[in-house]
Structures are given as structure tokens and as C-alpha cells.
Amino acid sequence: MFTTPRLLALTTFVLTPLAAWSKPLPEATVEQAAARIDSLLEADLKRAGSTPNPRVDDATFLRRAYLGIVGRIPSEAEALAFLDDRAGDKRSALVDRLVASPGFDSHLFNWTADLLRVQTRQEQFGLGWHVWLRQSLAGDTPWDQLVSEMLGATGHCVTDPAVGYYLRDRNMQLDNFSNSMQVFLGRQIGCAQCHDHPFDTWTQYDYYQMAAFGGGIEYRSKEAQDLIRKTVQELSSSKTAANGPREIKAAGKNKNAEKKRRRELQRANKTLAGQFRPIFKDFNKNAILDDPGAMLKLPDDYQYRDGKPGEIVAAETLFGEKISGVAPEDRRETFAAWVTSPDNPYFTKVIANRLWARTFGHGLVDPVDDWSEDTVPSHPEVLAYLDTTMKGVGYDLRQFLRILYRTRLFERECLDEEPAMGMPLAFRGPTLTRMSAEQLHDSFLVLTRSSIDDSPTPAFTKSWDAYRQQVTNLLNAETRDLVLLGESARQGEKLLREAQAGLRAAQKARAVAGTPAERSAAQAEFQHAREEFLAARKQADPLRAMQMGKRAGARDNNGSLRASEHPAPFNPGSLVREFGGSDRQTPSSSDTTATVPQALALLNNPKTDIVAGKKSMLGRQLANLKTPRERLDCLFLTLFSQRPDAAEQERFLPLAKDPTALRDLARAMMTSNRFLFIQ
């Protein structure tokens, strides 16, 4: 039922109108594309003797649309506006409005940043990459361009913030490469880094051939290198000039003396350069450069016959368009173009399938990141059509998702049973999903504040601009200022070395301390040494001392910022992390597993108490409502996005008469599965 191979004829039929699309897509085009997806799915169901699930009611659709598209529940006012709207096309109107709103950007950013493992506070580039990604998504940078900008990025993060993609895995180019293959092309070839792939055709040599496209990447700053060279030249030529031309002339008479003089000059320049290096220590952590002379070599323990340990491997692609013999300086651009090419057999399908799984809860290919040559999607025709659609919308994720949200599938009741892992799903409806940690976080904002502003705050951008300005200032600094800065940086380094030695001594003393008294004395000593060390480390870096540091971003003092406006990842133990919010360690590490601390947080954490306390908007609102009926409606609309039905009214109206009982009801709703899950 899932493998009818007549896709070509079908796809060419719609290819032409798609290619001519412009943004935002005309209504008729969206309708046509969504209908096409539905008819393909429904034809498959019919062949299997099955039927699609019925259409959900308005309230369920409303909640699903808000959470799925903008990542939060609707406010009471938003819920009422939709439920009481009599227009026949109100569902598609809601989808279109939400897709075009800033809430869409926030929600898509969380998802993409999780996929790419963006850590806001990694050195300084983390913030730049975060800001760049947020703005690129909000500005509808096409996915192929966005990926290509990251894969082809080079230089310092202030000039090319997309370079964060590489700096994220500083000194781990091979891991970064494995991740690229998995994230963008769905191919898991990481095993082949150490040995031939156990159940795919990948050999270790293949792996190195592909990885060789990144073989020229070095994690240091050309900007710093150039500036140091320039400064040293300037200082040394002024020194030579001061020494006078006669001396040079005199030295020129003797060849040996001349050689000696040159050597000395070189040595002096090297020492001089060394004095400036500490200023630019952070530069090397925030920049990469491409060295055309650097080549990837086979590892020392290479054990297969097709190569020798330490042998240089030439870059070559192994599927899709065959590319080899690339000039070293073109390696990365070639790779970026190859990955993101519409002809790449995986690139378009992988992102289309990822977005499909994000929308409906299960991939047409599942798991979404483990494709192989013989992957068979559950619905080949649908996937082929999505591939065409993605190309047709020019890799515009907003328009692509808009089409998915406008399908009948998005309006169907969800499945009673969870799909089996890695098994094909018939898609009679979407799956039941637990809210993500960020959806829960943002929904709390709706509950605790009557209205919610989905637009981003300027805090991150401001900090980032300030940092950029400072780096620019440094790069344009006068030589005498650099001399002064170098001086202070060296002093800082010296202090740091001393503090480090102190810390080591304290550590050693602590390890060998015998009696409890000695132990606690040694511990105190250690603690002290550690503080000194941390202080020295902070000071050792003039750039770090003079710029904003890593605490960039808005302060969420009153708890009003959306999850996407926080530095990521959230701290362990925070509500977001308790609910499985991404730790940004592995691609898409968000998790929705139930845990006891989650239940405890919703039951007992004062911060999740939405109805008590002076700050509670909902509490105040309920207190101001006159009748039990109004209070009950308010609670149901706010938490469940619907009015209570007749049975619920009968059962719960008595509770709405008593403030304590009403509060208990509100808290119970907060902890209910009905609230936590998206049907």
C-alpha cells in the first residue's frame, strides 16, 4: 500500500505551476498543493481499505494551530475571536494569519536551533550565530541558501556570523562533518569515521574522501594574524629607521654580518609578534580560515588496504553528482553547493520530511535522520510531491509549512495509538504529541499574562552589535594602543599562570589530606585558589574584559520572555530542561519523556501556580467575574481553548461558586493530560 511507484507522471503534472510561484503564494496555489497532498494520502488509504479520521471540532483545531504554528496556546480573547467567528473559511484564514506572524518565527527558531545545536553562550560566536539564524528565518532566507551560507562560511564571526556552524565544533571538524551529513542529508555515516560502516556500503576511505572537503579548515583568525604582522612590520621598520641608514650600509659590507642581522631581526619580530598574540586570543576562538595547503590525511591507525596511515585523501563526493579534482581553495564552496543543490538526492527530501514530521508527528521516512540508498518512504508519491513543492516554493520554509497546515490532514482527528518507531504510518490523522518544553514555557506566558507579544526583543541584537563594534575598533586600533593592550594582556597571562600553579598545588594538597581537619583546611585553600584562578582567567583577556561577556541578552526579570528570547540551552533544573528542553548537544535533542520532576513542577512549583498570588492575571480576572458561569467559561477558554460542554457545566459549575474550589479546579486543569498534550 505504501509503495506505488508511479510518481513521475504525477509530479510532472504539477511541476509547471509550482515553478512559477511567487511569495507569498497565491491562495489558489496553496489550496491546490494542499489538496494534492490530501488526495494522494487518501487514495493510499482507500487502496488499503481504510478511511481518514474525521475532521476535528473548531476548538481542537484552534489549539492545534496555535501550538503547532506559533508555539503557544491562544489567549482567551484569541480563542473567543476564532470560536465565535461565523466565516466559512475561518480555519484557513487563521492558518494564514499565524504563519505570517512573528510567533511563527519564534517557534521555528526553537526547532531549527535545536536541530543545529546553537548554544548562545559559546564564546562570542554563539550569540552571533543565534542572532543570524533568528533573523535569517524571520527574513525568509531560503533553506538552501541558509545551509549554503553556513557550510561555506569563513573568517571571523563579526563579518560572517554563519561561521558559528563550524566554530560550534571547534577542532572537531570530522564530527561537524558527520553531523552535516546527518542533519542536512539524513545520512548517518559517523561510524565510518573509525571503520567501514557495519551495515551500509560506506567505507572508512569513503568517509575521508567526503570529509576532505573540509580539510583546509583551521581554527584561527586571519584577521588577527594580518594585524599582528602589519603592526610588527610597522614597529620594526620605524626601529630600523631610527637606527639610521649608515649602520645598514655598514652591515651590508659583510655578508655574514648581514645574515646575522636578518636572523636577529626575525627573532626580534617573532618576539614582538608574541607580545601581541594575547590580545587576539579570543579571535582564534571566534574565527576560522581556509588554508589551501592543508589536506585531510588518513588516521594513524588506518587499517584497510585502499590507503596508508597518514596518506592525503583527495576530496570526492560519493553519491549524487560526482565531483572530484577540486582545487583546494574551492573545496568548501563546492561542498556547500553540492549539498544544497536541487539535484542532491537527499537535501530537499530530508528537509521536507523533517518539516512533515514536525507538523504531523511522524516522518514519511522515519526516523527522519537515517536515510540510505534503499530507503522506501511510506508514501513515495507524497514525498516526491513534497520534494517538488519545496523546490517550487524556492525553499521558503514559511510557504512550505503553510501548505502543510492547509491540508485536510492537519484538520483530522489525531490517532488513538502512537505510531510504532521506524514503521510506516498510514496518516489517517496526525499523531498525539506532548507539548514541547518551549511550547509549555510559552503557554505559561499566555496563562500568566493576558496578552502576549510574539515579536522578538532587541536585546540579543544589541549585545551582538556592541561586540561587533568592539572588534572593529580593535582591528582599527592605532599601533601605540595595541602596544598598551599587549602589555596588559601579558600581565594578565602571567597572573593566570601563577593562579593556575596555585590551583594545582591546592588540588594536590587536598587529594593527600588525611584527617578531617586537614581535609577541610585543604578544601578552603582550594576554594580560595579556585576563585583566584577564575578571577585571573577573566582578567587575562583584554577583549573579554572590555566587551560584554557571555551574559548577553535580555534579562527575564519579570518572566515575560518567550523561550526563543532566552540564551540557549536553559540551565539544568530549569522548568524548560525538566520538560526535556534541548541541551543543544546533539541534533534535535528535545525530548518529551514523562518524568516525576515534571509532575512535581506542575503540582507544586509556585511559578506554575497560575491562579494564586497578586501577580496572577488569571486570578484577578476570575475575581472580577460576576457569575459562576462566566468564571467557568473563562477557565475553560484560557486553559483548554474551549467552553465547557453541557456535562462539564453540570459537574463543575458548583465548584465555580467557591473561590477555593475554583482554584483547585484551575490547578487540576493545569496538570491535566488535556492541557499537556496536543490533540
Added chain:
Amino acid sequence: MRPNQLDEINRRDFLSRTARTCFGLTIGGSMAKLFDSPAFAADPAVVQAGGGKAKHVIYLYMSGGMTHLDTFDPKPDAPSEYRGPVKAISTKADGIQLGHCLPGLAKHADKIALIRSLSTTQGAHEQGKYLMHTGYAPRGTVTHPSSGSWVAKLAGRINADLPPFVLVGGANRHPGGGFFEPEFSPLPIGDPELGLQNIRRRSNTTDDSFKRQLDLRRELDHDFDTRYHKGQKSVRAYNEVYDAAVTMMNSKDLEAFDLSKEPADSRAAYGSERFGQGVLLARRLVERGVRFVEVEYGGFDWHADNFEQMEEKIPVLDQALSTLLSDLAARGLLDSTLVVVATEFGRSPKITPNAGRNHFPKAFSCMLAGGGVRGGQVYGATDKTGSNVIENKVGAADFNATIAFSLGLPHDLPVMSPAKRPFKMGGQEGKPITAIFG
């Protein structure tokens, strides 16, 4: 094989009440060994072979791939491009050397068994972590349970009020309970200093209100649960964690999670870093009857500046681990507690131009102590540069089978997944290393 747990709990209740009323004592600390009767009977054959002594496991996981050459398998005679600036130090056990950042552990070398012959084929973090935790390579169609969940399932609880498996500081994508039902999933503690948060009722909530809230939750979910409870494991899981949360709120052993109850010098002895405090938390939990506590310590992925990072990081492990071993020994808990130090792979022996070491699954080291493991020994060996295992190769499945053996659990008992496929704690073909016991 499953004994009567109620008896054990009643006995515990009786003892702690008597201790409190008659002697003003709180049960815990050295008294805990009173409770050391197992909740399951170890397999006689296993006991015969020297296993089955452990009742608990403290599993310390060094995430990112801990360098073997610079810690458990130093090579003082290797060329400097392998050895680097690391010195091998002698230890309390004759003939056993450790890297110079482990002076504390050196004093307890008579308690430990170093396994220097681990070898796998998983050189990527995620896959390697998964393999070490579950004994299986990752597959797209099933999530295998991790060793802690296996122990929870096969050994059962000692203390009915506390979860059998606690995970401290775990990263996301931990395989957790895998395909097992939710009750065997780990209880995660993000930050040991914060302990188990929100365990007390809100101050503005009465007991009656709280009960009504719980009843209303069920009522509100009636239709939802009718529809989804059967087919959706995640829905069942939420209903279970609410029950478990309420049980825990009423537990008398909650202070196990509260490090502020620990004397200041003992807190200091474990080290002020989050990891050290997590290890201390593990000891408190094990004392009160938690079966398996995993404490994760992240950040071992040193592709550059290996030796600088080592000087910062290994002493933290050294302090916490050596304190744990002496603390458990002093409390008489070392024989009944298996202490494990594990990681996903070692690091490439030849030092890179960045002074780093890359991933190296072909040969690496782990450590076992207590739980019937004979101290002061080394099992397996690598060649002169730590590049190849030359004796007694151990795989991830063997390693997990060894944990099972220590607890007297059947490492080869098949448990069916929902898709009716058999899986075992000792992986497909894991064999316990019985030679290190007794």
C-alpha cells in the same frame, strides 16, 4: 525469583520507627546495612562464581570519551608524542599505575579493578554513549533500555517510596527506560544542589485542596484517558508519574535528595563542583535503598589542549571518586555497592598538532570497584602505546553483563520488546568478566 518486597519495607518501617522512638536515631548512614537483605535472590550459580554481592550501583559516566592514556592506562615508556607530559604514579596496589591527576584514587587502588581492554566500533558520541548504556548499537526501530533501567526491572525496588533508578546531571537523549514501561525510567535530577525540586505542597494549599486537585485531574482527563490511555505509552506515563510524584511527596526518605542535610565537611570532601555533589547525592540515595544511581560528568571531548583540560577536569573526578570509595568503605557499604566509571570511548594515543586527542573506540578503559569486585587488579591490557587491546578484549555488552553479574542478575534473560523481539541486559552476546570477582 521475585521475593516479598513488602516484608522488606515493613521491616524497614519497624526499624526506623523503633530507632527514632527508642534511641532518637534516624536510620541511615551505617545503620543502612541493616537493610542489606536483597529484594531478589541471586542466582546460586552466580554466587558460586563470586557474583551477586552488590545490591546497588553507582555508575559514574564520563561523557565525551575519557582519555585512557592519561588516566587509567598510563604509558610512561611510550614515546612522548603518545605520552605527552603525563607522569605515571604508583598506587597502593603493587604494580598498578595511574595518571598523575589521580593521586587520590591511587590511595584506594586496593579497592579498584581497572578494565584496560574495552573495545567497541562506535566512534561517534551519540552512538557510543548509547552502546555503553544499553549494550546494543542504536537502531531506528527500538530504544533499548539503559543498564540502570535493566537493574530497576530485574532487581526491583528496595525502598518502595523511592525510584529504583536516579539519573543525576544526565544529558538529553539518554536511552533511559527504552521500551520498558515508564516505571523503570530514571528519575532525572538536573542539578544535585537543587535536589528534587518542588517536593513539598505549595504553602497556600491545604491537604484537602491538594487531594481535590488530584481527583479533579482524573475527572477532567476521563474522556481523554478513555481514548488514549491504552494506545499511547506517553499518556500512561504521565498518569504514572503523577502517582509516583504523590507517593514520593509522602515518602519519609526525601531527605536523601537534600544535600543540605549532609555535614559541611562531607560536602567539601566530595568537591564543590556539580559532579562531586552529584556523587555525594548518589551515596545518600544508595544508602536509602535506591538501586542504581547514574551521575554524568560531561566535557571530556578534548580534541585540543588535552593536557590543560586534563589538569582541570580529572582532579574533580579524582576527588569525588576517592572520597566515595573511602566513604562507602567507612559505612560498610562498599561490598554491597558496585562503583562503575564508564565512558563511550578512549582518545587517540598519538597527540594531534592541537595537543589534543581524537575519538578512539578501539581501546579504552573503565573502572569497577566494590560489589564483590576484587580490588587491586587490572584486567586486560593494551600495547605499548595504548593503541590496541592485546589481552582479554571487553565489549560494551560484556561490561553490562558484568554489572548484572555483580548484582546476581541474569544478564542473558530475554525480555520482550513491544514488537515481541527479545533483548537482554548483557546485550546480544555479552559475557560477564567473572575473573575479577571474589
